[in-house]
Each structure stands twice: as C-alpha cells, then as structure tokens.
Amino acid sequence: MPHTPIINTLSPSRMSTYLNATNQDQAKALELYIWNSQISAALLVPMHLCEITIRNTVAQVLETQFNAQWPWARSLELTLPKYFRAELTKARNQQDVRNRASKVIPELTFNFWQQMFVTKYDQQFWQPYLHTLLPNAPANMPVDQLRASIFNDLDKIRKLRNRIAHHEPIFKQDLNLIMNKIESLIYFRCSNTSDWATPYYQVQALLQVKP
Template sequence: MPNTSILKTLSRPRMATYLSVTNQDQTKALELYIWNSQVSAALLVPMHICEIVIRNAIAEIFESQFGGQWPWQRSLELTLPRRYRDELTKARDKRSINNRTSKVIPELTFNFWQQMFVSNYDQQFWQQHLHSLFPNAPVNMPFNQLRGSIFNDLEKIRKFRNRIAHHEPIINQNINSIMDKIERLTRYRCTDTSDWACQHYQVRNLLLTRP
C-alpha cells in the first residue's frame, strides 16, 4: 500500500508519535504529519519578526553605551562571558563584515541576544533603559521582573524553535502559548509592528485545521 511505503521512507520511529495519536491509522498519521510540518513552517514567520525586534532593541542599547562601532569595542567585550565574547569576535571577524555593524548583528545567534537579559546586566542596561526600549510593557512592573519575564519568554521561544529546526513533533505542544509570547514581546517594543505582523501570521488559522 502507498501509505506503508511512505511510512517506511519517513521511518517508523519518526512516525511513531503520529501513529500513536491516531490509533495506528496510517492515513490520519500522514495527514497529521503534514499538518505538523505546515504549522512548523508558519511559526518561522512570527519567530523571525520576534528575533529581529529583540536583537534590534539590544543593538540600540549597545550603540547608546558603546557607540556605532560597538562590536569592536573592548569595553563591550569585557562585559560578556567568554562564550559570547568568542561569538562576537567570530561574527565581526568575517571577511565580508568590513567594520559594518549592520553586518555583524545578523551573525549573532538568538541565544546571544537572549543572554543579554540575564540579571548581570541589570545595573548596566536594564534598570535605566528597559522601559524605554519596551515602552508598551506594563509600566508598574519592576524592571527586574520585566527583564526576567522577557528572558523566560525568549527561552521558551528559542527551545520551541530548536524543536522545529530538528523537525520534531509539535502536535502536543501549546502552540497558542508560544504565539502569545511572540506577540507580547513584539507589542512591548512597538504596537504598530505587532499589529502589522499579526495580520500576516497564519499559525492560529492552521491550528483550527488540525486533522
């Protein structure tokens, strides 16, 4: 049967989750697998917007404190743990960079930007600048609580993105919760950007079509 051949090609271990959920119905399992792939692909769009928003916010504070050439400033390097100092060095040392900050920014990982929200930077960055960088965040929330919530949201988004990148099932994950976090972080930074982007997201509509 064609379904058996497809399952073998995709591999039985990979399809085991889908077969279990659909009571070993091969046709339904394959439909669920495609749906999982479609939702995973659709999630990349809001994750893309969220990462751009966050990294540009961090870049803004770097520029305000270290100048437009912040990737090359030793004073910034010294604030970073060795792992992220090495990442910054590697990003800026690419031959195509030529001392262009705008070319360094996309070379740095999501994890790099997320780690800027640890408590070590409260005094240097967040106590003074967090609410101005995220003007639509709750005004009565203490800066350290807000910074911690942003870090935690980014951690969940990052781990979820890793699942997608490794083509893992997300059928048992709370996808609406991930979308809430993405939309919240974007809105904290800019309501216009959030409103515009949400018009183009397809995730929540796809969730309604689950086989």
C-alpha cells in the same frame, strides 16, 4: 493510496510519535505529520519578526552603552561568558563586516541576544532603558521582573524554533501560548509593527484545523 511506503520513506522511528498519537492509524498519523510541518512553517514568520525586533532592541542598548562600534568594545567583551565572547569575535571577523555593527548583528545567534537579558545586565542596560525601548510593556512591572520574563519567553521561543529547525514534532506543545509570547514581545517594542504583522500570520488558522 497505501500508507506504509510513505511511513517507510519518512522512517518508522520518525513516524512512531505520530502513530502513537493517533492510535496507530497510519492515515491520521500522516495527516498529523503534514499539519505539524505546516504549523512549523507558519511559526517561522512571527519568530522571524520577533528575533529581528529583539536583536535590534538589544543592539540599540549596546550602541548607547558602547557607541556605534559596540561589537569591538573590549568592555562589552569582558562582560560576556567565554562562549558568547567567541561568537562575537567570530561574527565581527566575517569578511564582509568591514567595521560596521549593522553587518555584525545578523551574524549573532538568537541565543546571544537572549543572553543579554540575564540578571547581571540589569543595572547597566535594563534599569535605565528597558521601559524606554519597550514602551508598551507593562508599566507597573519592575524592570528586573520584566527582564526576567523576557528572558524566559525568549528561551521558550528559541527552543521551539530549534525543534522546528530539526523537523521535530511540536504538535503536543502549547503553540497558542508561544504565539502570545511572540506577539507580546513585538507589541512591547512597537504597536504599529504588531498591528501590521498580525494579519499575515497563518498560525491561528492552522491551529483551528489541527487533526
């Protein structure tokens, strides 16, 4: 099968990263491209579970602090930067929300949930609740360090997910490291959930056959 028409269809500019990685071998570049697509798809499953885990953890904190109607709490709004305040307002104004926090939660972005792990929330949210909500996190790690570590891990996961969403190359990244961070965050919250989900992941199998 001729490779040049395929590369032209995908576009030479898009394929240049893969061609450079394979010494301009078109067949190997296309093999790497397909593998990159497959590993990207496989990563979406653990990323999905990680995001659900984290946003439900944060939502529990917010409900504890501001009651079940936390998305409408003015005191929460005032703690948010302007951008995230606007995001919260937009989310709770969706037509099908009907004053239910559970309907607001999926309308908020991964970036919003990550924002809840910044330093200024240590005293209000995380010092009282972090080790309770994440019972399997390292018990000897101070809350401010654990919270900062979670923020940084979420940042790496979010940025990789954004690259996947835009169909960008991820084959040069340390995907084992990212998977370890994803699995740790889920485990911190619930070992049963972690044990249940892990057998369904296909990431490790694909990493073993990377071109």
